[in-house]
Amino acid sequence: MSKAKFRLSSLFHSSPSPSPDAETKKQNRRSFSALSSSRRHKDVESNVVPSKSEPKPKPEPSTSRMIALAQTITKATEKLEAHMTSQGLPMPDFDDVDSPADFPTLPPDVQQSRQEIIHATKELGRLAHGPRESVRWGVWEYLDTVALTALNHYGIAKLVPIDSTITLTELQTKTSLDPINLARLLRMAMTNGIFREPSPDVIAHTAASRVLAEDANMQAWIGFNGEDIFPSAGHVLQALQTYPEATSLTQSGFQFAFNTVDKEPMFVTFGKDPARARRMGQSMASLTGGEGYEPAFFVDVDKGGYDLSDLDAAGGTFVDVGGSHGFLCVDLAARYKNLKFVVQDLPKTVDSAPKPLSADPQVAERITLLAHDFFTEQPTKGADVYFFRWIMHNYSTPYAVRILKSLIPALKPGARVVINDHCLREAGQENPWDEKVIRRMDVIMLTLLNAQERTEREFRELFAAASEGFVFKVSLMRKKRRER
Numbered sequence: 001m002s003k004a005k006f007r008l009s010s011l012f013h014s015s016p017s018p019s020p021d022a023e024t025k026k027q028n029r030r031s032f033s034a035l036s037s038s039r040r041h042k043d044v045e046s047n048v049v050p051s052k053s054e055p056k057p058k059p060e061p062s063t064s065r066m067i068a069l070a071q072t073i074t075k076a077t078e079k080l081e082a083h084m085t086s087q088g089l090p091m092p093d094f095d096d097v098d099s100p101a102d103f104p105t106l107p108p109d110v111q112q113s114r115q116e117i118i119h120a121t122k123e124l125g126r127l128a129h130g131p132r133e134s135v136r137w138g139v140w141e142y143l144d145t146v147a148l149t150a151l152n153h154y155g156i157a158k159l160v161p162i163d164s165t166i167t168l169t170e171l172q173t174k175t176s177l178d179p180i181n182l183a184r185l186l187r188m189a190m191t192n193g194i195f196r197e198p199s200p201d202v203i204a205h206t207a208a209s210r211v212l213a214e215d216a217n218m219q220a221w222i223g224f225n226g227e228d229i230f231p232s233a234g235h236v237l238q239a240l241q242t243y244p245e246a247t248s249l250t251q252s253g254f255q256f257a258f259n260t261v262d263k264e265p266m267f268v269t270f271g272k273d274p275a276r277a278r279r280m281g282q283s284m285a286s287l288t289g290g291e292g293y294e295p296a297f298f299v300d301v302d303k304g305g306y307d308l309s310d311l312d313a314a315g316g317t318f319v320d321v322g323g324s325h326g327f328l329c330v331d332l333a334a335r336y337k338n339l340k341f342v343v344q345d346l347p348k349t350v351d352s353a354p355k356p357l358s359a360d361p362q363v364a365e366r367i368t369l370l371a372h373d374f375f376t377e378q379p380t381k382g383a384d385v386y387f388f389r390w391i392m393h394n395y396s397t398p399y400a401v402r403i404l405k406s407l408i409p410a411l412k413p414g415a416r417v418v419i420n421d422h423c424l425r426e427a428g429q430e431n432p433w434d435e436k437v438i439r440r441m442d443v444i445m446l447t448l449l450n451a452q453e454r455t456e457r458e459f460r461e462l463f464a465a466a467s468e469g470f471v472f473k474v475s476l477m478r479k480k481r482r483e484r
């Protein structure tokens, strides 16, 4: 029996494992049958025919989509500002270096207004540009990344004083970045509210460039994106042309960018370069620090987590496959006093785990660490749960099917395979911002690992491809969370 459990989050992971035996083209790719359906907005017109005796009413001026969006923006901004003012909080101001870098947690209706502003301004901007210009200039967005990556690489933000200004001439003495290029890259970034030039050749921070100066995780995030993902993205076309099926871990844009085609997966490359690996880890920390990314998301039943009390009562066994250092099992063991746990990972990871895993002996004694490659036959037979958190989205279908098949000899009737991973909604069902983020994540998985995010249907297909014996169930936890 399989149980699926879903969440939005993102991590990549390593696997030095070999290519699947049969990377058949048909089996492997997701079946995105539909692109996002475009909404059409029709003005509402009256169909009432006036009687002869009545005076002819003046035709109502219809509201265009652009006006409607502008009105939405005004209304939502007023609501947001009223809330902020009532709380004595400032509205964001990029030019004020002391302006908070983040909104506080907002009440749901105010948060909704904030989202409306974000979505409506995007759409209004697109309409104002018109279709041709939107496409023409949209493809230039990578140039923002070029500037940000270089400025971040040279640590320029840390060289600009937070509370005062610096002349370009002085700034140029503090960096090895060529003076002309320093100025042009800064001015490129300024078009996005990152740094400002209060008078000619004088540079100052904005609230956004200050984040770059002070937030180490953000520096890592930009480094990983700009120096690892961005060059890989520039080679996706080449990878697709050479290997159209795009399933192998050693034939992605990453390998084409860094000359490791058919040699090693990304994480093996990173494993040889500790600084680069650290940067990726830190950048993931900046991404996964938020709500929904912490172990409590799974563990905390009161907040919609996954309930294991039935298995606890029976003294069952929970196997965390690819469970890293077992931090999730530590939390589970503190909650469930009778469950036993097996944390499986590659030998290097198992060896580097803290010993004991927990200071509480009642917790530590129920958790076993076991070196196991999840592409090989599952050694822990007859467990109640085989759990995969942030594993499946790192793999194209041939690999993912192999992982599931490797479990089968160990499964007793009624055993659960629990997947805690992203779940794509069908195209167009998310709000525009979430849709954009998750689509970008999906393309990043393609870029680095030839991997993919999956819809519920695609997860079903995955289990069906592994064995007809699996029964696919969608966790209640996911439904509850969606209803919130």
Ligand SMILES: C[S@@+](CC[C@H](N)C(=O)[O-])C[C@H]1O[C@@H](n2cnc3c(N)ncnc32)[C@H](O)[C@@H]1O
Pocket: 011, 012, 013, 014, 015, 016, 017, 321, 322, 323, 324, 325, 328, 344, 345, 346, 349, 372, 373, 374, 375, 388, 389, 390, 391
């Ligand atoms: C993205 S991390 C997820 C870790 C953990 N499940 C969590 O929720 O944080 C992927 C994990 O899979 C492990 N891994 C990679 N390839 C593996 C393999 N072939 N067999 C077992 N574990 C593997 C990695 O070492 C890493 O700990």
